[in-house]
Amino acid sequence: MSQAATNSSPASYSTADPSSFGYETARTRWPIIVTGVVDDLTKAVFQHAHVQEKVDEGSALIATLQTLKTEILEGATLCPLVDDGSPEIASYNAELAAAGRQTWHSSPWLFCECYLFKRISTSFRLSGHWQEYDAFMNQKMSTFKSSQPAVAELAARYRGISSSQNREGLAAQAGEELVFREIFEICLWGNATDLSLLTNLSYEDIQKLQGSAARKAAESNILANDLSQVYSKLKGAGGSSRVDIVLDNSGFELYVDLLLAGYLLSSGLAREVVFHPKNIPWFVSDVTPVDFKALLGVLSKPVEFFGPEDTDNSFVEDLSFLSSQLESFRKEGRLSLRTSPFWTLPCGFAALPREDPPLFGELRTSDLVIFKGDLNYRKLTGDRAWSPTTPFLEAITAPAPSWKQQQGDDGGNADANASSSSSLADLNVLALRTCKADVAVGLPSGKDEELRTETDPEYTPSAPLSGPRRWAWSGKWAVVQFSEAR
DSSP: OOOOOOTTOOOBOBTTOTTSHHHHIIIIIHHHHHHHHHHHHHHHHHHTTTOHHHHHHHHHHHHHHHHHHHHHHHTOBOOOOOOOSOTTHHHHHHHHHHHOSOBTTBSBHHHHHHHHHHHHHHHHHTSSSOTTOOTTHHHHHHHHHTTHHHHHHHHHHHHHHHHHHHHHOGGGSTTHHHHHHHHHHHHHHGGGOOTTTOTTOOHHHHHHHSSHHHHHHHGGGEEEEOHHHHHHHHHHTTTOOEEEEEOOBOTHHHHHHHHHHHHHHHHTSOSEEEEEOOSSOOTTTBOOHHHHHHHHHHHHOHHHHHOGGGOOHHHHHHHHHHHHHHHHHHHTTSEEEOOOGGGGSSSOGGGHHHHOHHHHHHHHTOSEEEEEHHHHHHHHTTTBOOOTTSOHHHHHHSOOOOHHHHTTOOTTOTHHHHTTTOOGGGSOEEEEEEOOSSOOOSOOTTHHHHHHHHHOTTOOTTSTTSSOOGGGGSSOOEEEEEEOOO
16 A cells, blocks of 8 residues: 555655565565564473473464464465554554555555564464563674673763763863764664664674774764754753653664763753653564663673673773663652553654643653654654655654544544644654665755765666665664754
8 A cells, every 4th residue: 555645745655666665675574574583482482391381372373473474475465453452453453444455565664564563562462471572582682792892882981971071070161062962973873783674683793883983984974963953952951951762772772872861861961861662572673661671780780691701890890880870860760761552553653642642742841852763763754755855844744644534533532633733843853863764854955866876876867756765775874853842
C-alpha cells in the first residue's frame, strides 16, 4: 500500500517501491532478523531441556516464527494481531482493517516494520514461559562488550570534563560551548552501531565505527547542525531546564546517552533528565527498561562484564566515577525513566497529541525533547517522500496519516478533535539522527543532488526526486535539527 497523503503532504515510503530502502528491507533484512530470533530462541530452548513444558512451548514459538519468516519471503497478506492484552493491539488492527488488504511487499514501510516487531513481541507475550524473553538481549550485550575501547576512551574523557568543571568552573569559560558540541556529537555518532541494520557486524567493524578518530572523520558529514541554537536555549534557562531523551539503541548508544545526561546535569545546563525507552523489545537493539538496568549494572561492575584482561585500574576508576554520578542523580530524582505504549505504535509522532494526551502534555513542559536515531526521525517526519529542502518544522507538523481517520472514524478517541490544534510545534524538538533511511528534510538546496551524484552512478539530475537516495542508507551522514516551541 502507498498510504494516501493528507493535505499537500507526500505519500509514505512503501515496501513496493524498488527505489526505496524499504523494498530491500522487506525482502532481505527482515527475514535475516527473524532468523536471528529463531537462532537465539533455539539456543535458549536447549539450555532449558530439563523443563519439558518450557521446551515444548519454545519449540512451538520457533515454528510460529518460522511461519512468520515464510510469510515475509512470500509477500503474504498482513493478518490482524492476536490480542495479547497490550494497549497497542487495537491501534494496529484498526489501521489494518481500515486500509484493506496489505502485504509484506506492498505496504507503508514504517507501518509494516512496526507491525513486524509488534508481531514478534506478541508471539512471546502470548506464551506462558517466554513472556519476558528478549531474543535480542544477547546480541545487544555482546555488541556492547565489543565496544570496550571506545567505552574506556569516553569514560576517561567524561571524567576529565567533569573534574574540570568542578575544579575550574568550566561553565563560566568561553570553551563551554565547544565541550557542549563535542558531547552532543558523541551522542549523535553513537547511533552508528544499529543492530537492525548491521546484521553481520564484526568486532573490527565496531572499532571502526567508534572512537575519536571515527568522530573526527565524520565532522563534515553533518548536513544540518543546529547545536548553537540548542546551547543558547539551555544556557538561557539558567540551569532550570528539563531535558527529555527519547531513546533509540541500547548498548554503546545508550552508554553515550548516559554520558550526555551526566554532562548536562553535572555542568548545570539541566536540572533534570528523563529517559523514554520502549516497553517491549523493538527494532532489534532499541532500549527497554531491562536494557537500561543492565547497562547501569555493567558500569557499576565492569570487571565482571568485560573481564579482567580488558579492565585496568584506570578504566575501572573512570567507569566508577560515571556510575556513582549517575546513581547520585537518580537518587536525587534528577535522572529518571518513563515508559509509554505510544513509542511502539505504528503511527508517526504527529499523532502524539491525539494518541497520548498525557504524554504530550508532559513533554510540553520540557525545555528540550531529544529524539535519537533514524526510526525516531522517520516517525517525526511521517516517513514521507518529502522534498529534501522541506523545512524541518513543516515536515514534523504535517498531520499524522491514518487510514481510520480518512474513513471518518476516530476509533472512539474522544481526544482526537480536542487535541487537533496541538502539534509537535508546541515542543522543543531536537533530532539527533544518523541517516539510515530514505527520508530527508531541511537540507541545503542542491545537497541531495550532490550526494546522489557521488553515490549513485545511475542518478539523473533531470529527475532529482526519482530513483533511490542511497547516500541516506549507510549511516555515514547525519543531521542535528532543532525546532523551538511556538
